[in-house]
Structure formats: structure tokens, C-alpha cells
Amino acid sequence: MSEKLLKPGTYFMMGNMACVEAALIAGCRFFAGYPITPSSEIFERASLRFPQVGGVAVEMEDELGSMAAIIGASYAGAKAMTATSGPGFSLMMENIGLAFIMEAPVVVVNVQRAGPSTGIPTLVGQGDVMQARWGSHGDLETIAYCPSSVQEFFDLTIKAFNTAERFRTPVFVLADQVVGMMWERLRVPQYEEIEVVERERLSPDMLGSRPPFDYSQDFNPMPIVGTGCRVNVDSLTHDERGYPTTDHAVSERMLSHLLGKIRNHAHEIWRWEEQMMDDAEIAVIAYGSTARSALKAVKTARSRGIRVGLVKLLTIWPFPDELIEKISQKVNAIVVPEINYGQLIHPVKEHAKCPVVGVNWAPGSLIEPHVIVDALEVIAA
Amino acid sequence: MRWEVRITGLGGQGAITAGHILGRAAVIYDGKEAVVTEGYSPYITGGWSRADVVIADEPIDYPLVTKLDALLTMYQEGLDTNLKLVKPQGFIITEKTMVNAAGAGGLRVFEVPALLIADRLGKRILLNVVMLGALVGFLGVVSPDAVKRALADRFPKAAELNRRAFDAGFEVASRLLRGGEVSEELIGEGEAI
Amino acid sequence: MSELQVLAGREIIAQSHVRDTLLRAERLPHIWCPGCGIGIVLGAYAHAVERSSIPVEKHVCISGIGCTGRVSGYMNLDSFHTTHGRAIAFATGMALFRPELEITVISGDGDITTIGGNHLIHAARRNVDINVIMVNNFNYGMTGGQHGATTPLEAKTYTTPYGNIETPFNVPYLVAAAGASFVARWTTLHVRQLAKAVERMMEVEGFAFLEVVSPCPPTFGEFNGFPEALDMMEYFRKHCVVDHSADLSKIGIGLKPGEKLVVGNFVDRRRPSYQELLEEMRGRAMGGEHK
Numbered sequence: 001m002s003e004k005l006l007k008p009g010t011y012f013m014m015g016n017m018a019c020v021e022a023a024l025i026a027g028c029r030f031f032a033g034y035p036i037t038p039s040s041e042i043f044e045r046a047s048l049r050f051p052q053v054g055g056v057a058v059e060m061e062d063e064l065g066s067m068a069a070i071i072g073a074s075y076a077g078a079k080a081m082t083a084t085s086g087p088g089f090s091l092m093m094e095n096i097g098l099a100f101i102m103e104a105p106v107v108v109v110n111v112q113r114a115g116p117s118t119g120i121p122t123l124v125g126q127g128d129v130m131q132a133r134w135g136s137h138g139d140l141e142t143i144a145y146c147p148s149s150v151q152e153f154f155d156l157t158i159k160a161f162n163t164a165e166r167f168r169t170p171v172f173v174l175a176d177q178v179v180g181m182m183w184e185r186l187r188v189p190q191y192e193e194i195e196v197v198e199r200e201r202l203s204p205d206m207l208g209s210r211p212p213f214d215y216s217q218d219f220n221p222m223p224i225v226g227t228g229c230r231v232n233v234d235s236l237t238h239d240e241r242g243y244p245t246t247d248h249a250v251s252e253r254m255l256s257h258l259l260g261k262i263r264n265h266a267h268e269i270w271r272w273e274e275q276m277m278d279d280a281e282i283a284v285i286a287y288g289s290t291a292r293s294a295l296k297a298v299k300t301a302r303s304r305g306i307r308v309g310l311v312k313l314l315t316i317w318p319f320p321d322e323l324i325e326k327i328s329q330k331v332n333a334i335v336v337p338e339i340n341y342g343q344l345i346h347p348v349k350e351h352a353k354c355p356v357v358g359v360n361w362a363p364g365s366l367i368e369p370h371v372i373v374d375a376l377e378v379i380a381a
Numbered sequence: 382m383r384w385e386v387r388i389t390g391l392g393g394q395g396a397i398t399a400g401h402i403l404g405r406a407a408v409i410y411d412g413k414e415a416v417v418t419e420g421y422s423p424y425i426t427g428g429w430s431r432a433d434v435v436i437a438d439e440p441i442d443y444p445l446v447t448k449l450d451a452l453l454t455m456y457q458e459g460l461d462t463n464l465k466l467v468k469p470q471g472f473i474i475t476e477k478t479m480v481n482a483a484g485a486g487g488l489r490v491f492e493v494p495a496l497l498i499a500d501r502l503g504k505r506i507l508l509n510v511v512m513l514g515a516l517v518g519f520l521g522v523v524s525p526d527a528v529k530r531a532l533a534d535r536f537p538k539a540a541e542l543n544r545r546a547f548d549a550g551f552e553v554a555s556r557l558l559r560g561g562e563v564s565e566e567l568i569g570e571g572e573a574i
Numbered sequence: 575m576s577e578l579q580v581l582a583g584r585e586i587i588a589q590s591h592v593r594d595t596l597l598r599a600e601r602l603p604h605i606w607c608p609g610c611g612i613g614i615v616l617g618a619y620a621h622a623v624e625r626s627s628i629p630v631e632k633h634v635c636i637s638g639i640g641c642t643g644r645v646s647g648y649m650n651l652d653s654f655h656t657t658h659g660r661a662i663a664f665a666t667g668m669a670l671f672r673p674e675l676e677i678t679v680i681s682g683d684g685d686i687t688t689i690g691g692n693h694l695i696h697a698a699r700r701n702v703d704i705n706v707i708m709v710n711n712f713n714y715g716m717t718g719g720q721h722g723a724t725t726p727l728e729a730k731t732y733t734t735p736y737g738n739i740e741t742p743f744n745v746p747y748l749v750a751a752a753g754a755s756f757v758a759r760w761t762t763l764h765v766r767q768l769a770k771a772v773e774r775m776m777e778v779e780g781f782a783f784l785e786v787v788s789p790c791p792p793t794f795g796e797f798n799g800f801p802e803a804l805d806m807m808e809y810f811r812k813h814c815v816v817d818h819s820a821d822l823s824k825i826g827i828g829l830k831p832g833e834k835l836v837v838g839n840f841v842d843r844r845r846p847s848y849q850e851l852l853e854e855m856r857g858r859a860m861g862g863e864h865k
Contacts, residue, residue, distance in 0.1 A: 004860075012405040012415070030671050051859030056670045056852065060663060061696040068660035068693075069667030072636075075654065076671040098657050122421070182444055183401060183417040185408045225652040225668065226675050228631040232598070232647050234655040235639070243601060244647065244655070289444070296443040369443050 002191065004053045011186040015153040015179045016041035016083075018186050019109055020049055022157035023081055025188075027196055028107070029055035030078035032069035034062055034088060037121040038177040039111035042083035063088035067095035067108070074104040075233065077201075077224045079161055083109040085177075086128050087118060089135070096170050097136035100258065102233050103213070103222070105164035105199055109157070109173040111180035112288075114364035123364030124177040126288055126339040130346075132172050133317050139255060141262035143269055144172040144317040146287040150184035156271075156314060162197035163269060167261060168222055174316065176339070178289040178366060204228040211240035215257040218264055262318055271314035272323060276302060280309030282379055283331045285324070285348060287313040290337050290367055297337075297372035304373075306380040316344060321351040328352035333379050335359060337367050382438050384522050385446040387463060388512075389431035390455035392424070395509030399453075400432020402513060402531045403523060407436045409534075410527030416444040429459065436522055453516050454480055455495075455508065464488075474516055476508070491519055491557050498549045502542065510543050511550035518554025525551055596620045596630070598650045605644055607715075609795075609803025611762030611788030615709050616645050618765065618786075619680060622772035623651070628676045635678055636665045638685035641716045642709040645680040659690030662697045665704045673703065673849040676776055683710040684722040687743050691723065698752035701780040703847040707772065708745065708783070711790035712798075712829070719793030726829045730797040744826035745785050750841045751822075755780030757841035759825070761787040763810040764837060771839055780847040787827065787835065798829065810835065 006021040013021075019042055023031075031050050033043040043057070050057040056073075060066040063084055070080035084092065089110045099106050114120035115127045128135075132144045145160055147153040157173055164171040202212060202221040212231040214220050223229035236244035237251045245251065262269070276298060277283065286294035291312040298310045311327060313320065324347075328334060334352050336345040337359035345358040359375050361367045386403070390396035397419050404417035416435045422428030433446045449467045453474040454460045460473065460480050467473060467488055475482045477492040495511035502511075510532065517528050529547055533540040553563050597620065606612050623633050630651065637646035639658035646653040656664045661679045669677050679686075686694055686708040697704065713731050714720045720733040724745065728737040750757045756778040760768045768786060775782035789795055789806035800806040809829070818838040825836040 010409060012401075012408045030667065032667055051856045052862075054856065054860060056856075058666070058670055060666070061692050064660060065663035065666070065693055065696070068656065068663035069670075071656075072654075072664040072667030072669075073671040074667075076668045076675070078671045080667070080671075094657055095660060098660075102654075122423075178418065178444065181419060183404055183415075184441075184444075185414060223652070225634050226632055226672055230631065230651055230653075232653045232655070234647065235657050236655060243598075292442050292444050299442065366443075366445055368447065 006188055008188045008190045011188065012183055013150060013186045014041060014181065014183050015147070015150045015175065016111065016181065017045050018150050018154040019083070019157045019173070019175070020045040021188070022154040023107070023161065024049060024053055024055075025191070025194060025196070026079065026158040026161035027198070028079040028081050028161060029053065030070060030073040030080040031055070031057040031082065032060050032066040032073070032080070033057070033082050034060055034066050034084070036085045036088045038113055038180050039083045039085050039109065041180070042109060042111070063091035064094060067092040068098070070106045071095060071099050071102060071104045074099070074106050075102070075225055079105070079165065081107040081109065083111065085111050085113045085121070086115045086125070089128055089131060093131070093136040097138060097140065098235050099170040100136070100140050101235055103168040103220070103258070104170070105168050105222075106170050107157070107160045107164055107173065108170055109175060112174065112176040114362065120364045122177070124289065124339060124366060125362055125364065126176055126290065126343070127362060128174065129316065129338070129340065129343040132174055139259060141259045142172065142317045143167065143169065143262065143315070144174045145271070145314055146174050146316050147179050147314070148288055148291040148312065149179065150182060150186050152314065153179055154186055154188070158194060158196070159271070162195060165197045165199040166219065167265070168199065168219070169262065172317070174288065176288050201227070202229050202231070212242055213238065213240050215240055215253040218257070218261040266318040269315055269318060270320045270323065272320060273312045273314065275310045275312070277309035277311065277327075279307055280331055282306065282308040282333050282335060282376060283311055283327050284308060284335045284337065284372065284376070285311045285313065286337050287316050287344065290339055293367045293369050294337055294372055296369035297376065300369060300373050301376040301380070304377070306376055308376055319347045321347070324348055324351040325353065328354045333357060335372065335375055335379065337372050339367060383441070384436045384450045384520065385448060386434040386436070386451045386453070386516070386520065387431055387446060387449050387466065388434065388453045388516070389429060389459040389463065390509070392427050392430055394455045395506070396430050396455065397432045398535075399509040399513040400434050402528060402535060403434050403516070404436075405534070406527035406531035407523045410530050411524055413438060413523070414441050416441050418445060429456065431459075451516065451520055453512055455512065457481065460485065472519060474512065474519060476512060491515065491554070493550065493553050494563060495550060498553075499546065502546055502549070504542065507542065507546035510546040514547040514550025515554045518551040519558065593620045593624065596623060596650050598648055601648055604648060606641060607792050609789055609791040610641070611711065611786070612642050612645065612709055614762040614765060615642070615680065615707060615768070615786050615788065616648060618769040618772050619645070619678065619707065620649070621769040622776060625773055626676065626776045628776065632674060633676045633678070634668065635680060636661045636668075637679065638681040638690060640682040640685050640714065641711075642680060642682035643685060659685055659688075660693065661685065662690060662693040662704070662706060666697055666702050669702055669704050670849065670852060673853070678705040678707060678775075680707045680709070682715070683708055683712065683724040683745075684714045687745055688723040695748065695752045698749045698754040698781045698783065700848040701753055701755055701845050703780055703849045705772070705775040705782045706784070707786060709786050709788050710745070711788045711794055713790060713794040715790050715793050719797070726827060729794070729829070731794065742826065744822070746783070746825060746840055747822040749783045753781070753845065754783050754841065755843055755845050755847070756782035756839075758783070758839040759785040759787065759837050761810040761814060761835070761837060762789065763807050763814065767837075774839065774842070778842065779850065780845050
């Protein structure tokens with residue numbers, strides 16, 4: 001089927017489309033979606049491309065259904081995904097929790113727009129950052145990647161599938177309208193250079209010596225339906241056999257396992273890039289399309305003699321606390337620009353040992369670089 | 382170097398397509414970097430649309446336009462509303478019959494009779510390609526060959542017609558840049574309908 | 575693990591049962607109240623799985639939340655206890671990716687028609703090849719007896735203390751109109767017909783829907799004249815009329831004395847299933863046909 005995948009080479013492509021091509025290369029063969037601006041190109045291209053490679057792209061009746069369907073497909077053995085924007089992401093929260101407790105690898109792409117509520121569907125926002133972390137009820141650990149270019153949207157979509165497969169948990173690609181809708185250079189590497197991870201599968205004979213959900217292990221093979229495992233998979237708090245329980249000790253074991261498998265391996269998930277940080281006295285910490293404004297601002301400020309560098313976060317959840325701690329010990333101040341009224345700045349403040357200043361602007365546009373430069377000049381003075 | 386261009390028109394005029402062709406040409410055939418972003422009025426049909434194209438020799442940081450090196454407009458309001466975004470040393474390209482460029486202040490304005498040329502080529506739909514040819518000529522950043530190859534990629538069946546439309550627009554730019562006139566004979570290049 | 579098995583062993587009350595291999599015996603006794611009809615439905619499903627020509631490892635049982643939602647967990651199959659109302663959507667994703675699976679959703683009336691009503695009508699419209707068995711006990715039992723989209727007019731529940739003023743769904747009529755290949759209704763009194771209907775559902779291509787009317791003595795029954803286990807069974811015995819070709823627009827349930835409760839296999843028609851159409855469409859797409 002690889003002849004139907006996007007071939008290695010250079011393309012000029014829209015972010016949303018690059019996301020679909022990346023998903024296919026990562027082995028995704030099931031897409032369930034519901035149209036929503038500004039993510040609809042993902043669903044449209046998936047509808048064109050998935051059947052060509054023997055996959056399925058189905059329109060569900062709502063995002064509750066999309067999210068449920070991809071978990072069902074995941075347990076049928078599929079690498080499965082959906083794509084949405086804020087209002088749909090809200091509806092998905094219910095079954096994001098289901099994917100978490102059922103340990104179903106799925107990828108959810110959120111092309112963020114301006115909010116709240118219906119907000120401004122066609123314009124950019126980064127208002128779903130905290131929702132991606134805390135939106136579903138109960139205690140969850142989530143994983144979220146933030147692309148700032150078409151290339152990163154491609155690369156991080158593949159990464160998201162790999163992480164989902166390894167951690168058996170929902171993984172978010174938290175893009176935004178600018179990254180989703182922009183056309184830009186995309187380089188597709190040779191396939192052998194692209195890492196593609198496959199989940200470990202449980203087989204019936206393994207069940208003689210181990211329970212299906214071994215909470216003493218961070219990673220367990222997944223029982224796929226139709227292979228004879230006959231495992232119960234439950235949305236209720238469940239024991240190692242998958243059976244519902246109200247036992248405190250078991251509940252504690254399950255939660256420790258679900259949270260721990262991500263917390264204990266956060267190092268494997270964290271991705272970031274530093275620019276001009278060697279002699280920096282101020283660090284700008286940015287993610288998503290805001291990182292592009294921030295880079296421009298850092299260059300401009302440097303040209304005015306301000307020693308400032310950029311730390312671009314490609315992973316925002318699990319939060320890279322150690323990185324922030326380390327950086328904050330090197331610089332005198334941290335600036336966090338976001339297209340919202342203060343979200344990721346909170347964990348930055350929690351872990352930074354230096355003053356942290358936000359640059360917040362979210363009426364539906366990118367933060368223009370000069371706004372960040374102004375803040376840097378005030379801080380430098 | 383970094384150049385910022387806005388191409389704007391009314392729905393159906395092909396402004397966004399022209400932007401995509403320009404961006405693709407720069408990236409795929411000229412080895413430059415480019416970002417194209419789109420904008421629309423809230424109407425499904427009949428409203429304005431625009432493509433913003435940032436072209437650069439090096440990786441592009443801020444992906445949106447801030448000060449335009451070139452504004453290409455195919456409708457009157459496109460000139461009026463975007464005028465303030467054009468740099469003092471920038472320029473404006475208008476479709477001559479659809480835009481009155483008198484209000485363009487002290488900026489350089491090139492009026493291109495693209496509709497007339499497209500009609501003479503037999504297809505009014507070529508309007509955006511004629512305008513693109515003129516833009517490429519005036520801008521001098523993306524090579525005409527690259528744009529023609531990008532056009533042929535996108536519209537393989539109409540490659541020849543698009544090439545003629547592009548060349549006609551490009552020739553208009555060359556003449557105007559040399560201080561010449563856009564003569565009847567130029568407009569009439571190709572078979573009249 | 576061995577500790578858990580020992581612990582589980584101590585909970586076993588029944589010594590053995592003919593369908594032990596299909597049930598997770600270590601999970602018994604079940605949570606259902608005395609006189610509840612859900613166990614009868616579970617029995618009918620187990621019977622149908624046993625008789626089905628499809629290998630047992632290809633059977634998947636999926637439930638939502640509620641009393642009936644517990645069925646999946648007692649079945650010794652690939653089983654999924656999903657979120658409230660989403661079992662059909664979950665099953666849709668699974669069924670489209672692996673059409674060879676025999677997927678049966680077993681859930682309650684509130685789960686299927688109230689919170690999950692949208693998924694129900696769309697799965698029927700798409701004619702997704704899954705089976706849906708809806709146990710209708712006219713109320714939310716697990717949460718203590720509140721009304722839902724199937725509660726009869728004037729019925730009393732904890733949230734309709736003055737009598738229900740909402741007209742309930744006539745579910746077979748709804749699902750048939752939406753496009754299902756197979757639509758039936760039986761009660762927990764009709765044990766054999768029930769099992770036969772489930773067997774048939776496993777053969778049908780497309781969306782197969784079965785409503786099973788069931789007693790719920792301690793909550794719905796208590797307030798509506800069926801307080802003992804046998805009261806509603808007696809109502810079924812007196813009021814049920816088998817009519818496979820009934821006019822579906824006239825089979826809403828009021829549970830009134832003297833009113834007929836129409837049961838039967840109402841719809842059994844050949845319509846292409848979503849999976850069949852998907853396979854055909856994918857053939858065109860893989861062959862390069864587009865637009």
C-alpha cells in the first residue's frame with residue numbers, strides 16, 4: 001500500500017493536509033470526524049485518501065460519536081484518529097476520558113480557533129491549552145504536541161501516533177488555525193528515516209501467566225478484539241482483570257498505573273527547541289504558531305542589544321517542568337506569549353525560579369512580533 | 382530578504398489560486414521559502430477573498446504579512462481597505478477596468494488591463510493568471526519559469542493557455558517597467574474572440 | 575494475580591452452568607435485583623452466541639451505562655463497558671474497521687434512546703451491520719428510578735412525581751423509519767422468541783434492533799402497579815399480542831389495563847449494510863476512481 005502514500009520529496013502543502021498524509025504514513029487507517037472550521041480540510045482529505053489505502057473515514061453524527069468510534073476502532077486494532085476544533089473538542093472530553101481509562105491509543109487533532117463557545121470559527125486561538133490538560137473529569141495525564149509550521153504538523157502527527165501506540169493513551173496534536181490553514185514547504189523524508197511504532201498486542205496464551213491489565217507494569221500489551229483474548233475492557237474503575245471494583249487499594253493501583261506510565265516516562269515525550277539561548281538573560285517560552293511571532297521578536301530584540309532567546313515547546317503536556325526549572329536558573333526573566341488570556345503561563349510560573357511575564361492577546365489573530373518586542377524592552381530596562 | 386504580497390479579489394476571480402501558484406513556484410522551483418495564508422469575507426459566495434504570500438531567502442519566522450511589498454487587487458474595495466498596509470516603497474497592481482486607482486496616494490500603481498487580455502485569449506477565467514504574470518514581472522523575486530511550471534502542475538490540461546496568459550501579463554509588466562505603454566497590439570496578443 | 579483468582583473463587587456461588595464458558599462465572603452473583611428481566615436477556619444472548627455459526631472469538635459484546643450496561647461484563651467474550659449513551663458509536667468504529675466481527679450492543683432504554691438517541695437513529699440510517707438489544711424497563715433503574723424517553727405518559731417516577739407529561743418514543747417505529755434492516759420487540763416473558771430473534775439478528779446484514787420489554791419491580795414497578803417480580807410478567811401474559819406485520823405507528827407502549835402490547839419480528843428486509851457499501855466504495859477508491 002506504500003505506493004499510495006505521499007512519496008518522499010518536497011511539497012508545498014497546507015498544514016491540515018500534511019497532517020493527513022503524516023497520519024497515513026504513520027499507519028493510521030481509521031478516521032471518524034465531524035466537520036468543523038478550521039479543521040475540515042483534515043476530514044475532507046481523509047475522506048479522499050483513507051479509502052485509497054484501504055482505510056475508513058466516516059462522518060459521525062457528532063464529536064461524541066467520533067471520539068467513541070475511534071476508541072472502538074482502536075480496540076479493533078486500528079491506528080485511529082479524529083480532528084476537530086474547540087467546540088468539538090469540548091464534546092470529545094467525555095470519551096477522551098474513556099480512551100484514557102481503557103488505555104486505547106488514539107490521536108485527536110485540535111485545530112484551535114478563537115473562543116469561547118462558537119467564538120470566531122475562522123480565526124486563530126490557543127484557548128484550549130488547559131482544556132487539553134484538565135478538560136475531562138477525574139484525574140488524567142494527557143499528552144499534547146504543538147506544531148508551529150506545516151513541517152512540524154507533519155512530524156508531530158507521526159510522533160503523536162508513535163507515542164499513542166507506546167503509551168496506549170489518547171494523544172493530542174494541538175494545532176491552531178494559522179498552522180492548519182497555512183501553505184508551506186513540507187519535506188517528506190525517505191520512509192526508512194521515519195520511525196513508526198506499533199503497539200504490542202496481547203495474545204490469548206499470554207493470559208495464562210499475566211492479567212490483561214498488569215498495574216505493576218507501565219506498559220501492557222493490548223487485547224485486540226477477535227483474537228480470542230476475551231478480555232473485559234471497562235469505563236468503570238477496574239482491577240487487573242478488567243473487572244469493575246470499588247476497592248480503594250485497586251483503585252489506587254489503577255490510577256497510579258494510568259498516571260505513572262506517562263509521568264515516569266515524560267522524558268521520552270518532551271520535545272523542545274532552543275534558539276539564541278546560550279547567553280540569554282531573558283527567555284521567551286512559546287508554542288504553536290505563537291513561536292513564530294516569538295522568533296521574529298527575539299531576533300528584533302537581539303538586533304537592539306537585548307540578550308534574549310527562544311524556547312519553543314513542541315510538547316506542552318506532560319508539562320516539561322524540569323526544562324523550565326533549568327532555564328529559569330539561567331535567565332533573569334521568562335516571557336510567555338500565548339493567544340489566550342493566560343494558560344500555559346501557570347505551570348511555567350509554578351516551576352520557574354525567576355519572574356514570569358505573560359504577553360496575552362486573543363481576539364482572533366497572531367500576536368504581532370512588535371508586541372512581544374515591547375515587552376522584552378520593558379523587561380530588559 | 383523577505384517579501385510580502387497580498388493578492389485579493391472577489392469570489393471566483395482566482396485570487397487564492399494565484400497566491401498558491403506563486404508560493405508553490407517559489408518553494409518547489411526556485412528553492413525559496415514561502416508561506417501562503419488565506420482570508421475570506423464571511424459570505425459563502427460573492428464575497429472577497431485573499432491570499433497573503435510571504436516569500437523569503439531564509440526560513441520564515443512570522444508567517445503573516447505586516448507591511449506589503451506588493452498589493453494586487455481585482456476589485457475596488459480591495460484597494461481602499463488594503464492601501465494602508467502597503468510600504469511606502471511598495472507598489473500596487475490593479476485590474477485596470479475594475480479598479481479606479483486614483484486614490485492610491487503617492488504609491489506606485491500599475492494598472493493592468495487583464496480582463497481585456499483574458500477576453501482576447503478567449504477565457505475570462507484567465508484573469509488571475511494574467512494578473513499573476515504581471516505581479517511576477519513587477520516583483521522580480523520569483524522566476525517566470527518557476528511560476529509557469531507551478532501553473533502546469535496545478536492545471537496540466539490548460540498548461541498552454543495559462544502559459545500564454547501568464548506571458549501576456551508578464552510582458553505588460555516589462556513594458557510598464559521600461560516606461561512604455563500597454564498598446565492595443567499587446568492586449569491583442571493571441572487570437573481575439 | 576493468583577491472589578485475585580483465589581479471591582474470585584470465594585465469591586462463586588453457583589457451582590456450574592451449561593453456559594459457564596460464555597459467562598464470567600467468577601463475577602457472579604450479578605448486581606441485578608430480584609425479579610429483574612435483564613438476566614433473561616443475557617441468557618437469550620448467550621444462547622444465540624452458542625448457536626451462532628460465527629466463532630465465539632468473533633463475538634463482541636458492548637454496553638453503555640446503567641443496569642443493562644452490566645451485561646457485557648458478565649459475558650466471557652471480548653466485552654466493552656463504555657460511556658453512557660455511546661455504545662453504538664463505539665461499536666460503529668469497531669464494526670467498520672473489522673466487518674468480520676459479530677458485534678452486539680446490549681444496553682438500556684435510557685442509554686440507547688435518551689442520551690444515546692442520536693447514535694441510535696444514525697446507526698440505523700447508515701444501516702451499520704451491528705446488533706442492538708435494548709432492554710426497556712421504562713426508567714433509569716441504576717440511579718434509583720427516574721423517567722426517560724421511554725417512560726409511558728402519566729407514569730410515576732422520582733422525576734415525574736405528578737405523572738409523566740412527556741410522550742415516549744415508540745422505538746421500533748423510530749428505528750424502522752430510520753432504516754434498520756431488522757426490527758423486533760419481545761418481552762422477557764417470550765424467552766424462546768427472544769433467543770430466536772437474537773439468532774436472526776446475527777444473520778442479518780445491516781442494523782438489527784430488538785426492544786425487550788422488561789420488568790423493573792423495585793423502581794418503575796413499585797410506583798406503577800407492578801411491585802412484585804411477577805406483576806409485569808402477568809401483564810405481558812395478558813396483554814401481549816404477536817403481530818409480525820403490525821402497523822408500527824400504532825405500537826407505542828402505554829402499559830394501561832386493557833391495552834395491547836404488540837410484539838413480533840416487525841421488519842426483516844435486505845438493505846445494503848454500511849460495511850457492504852464501504853467495501854464497494856473503497857474498491858473504487860483503491861482502483862483510482864475519484865469524482
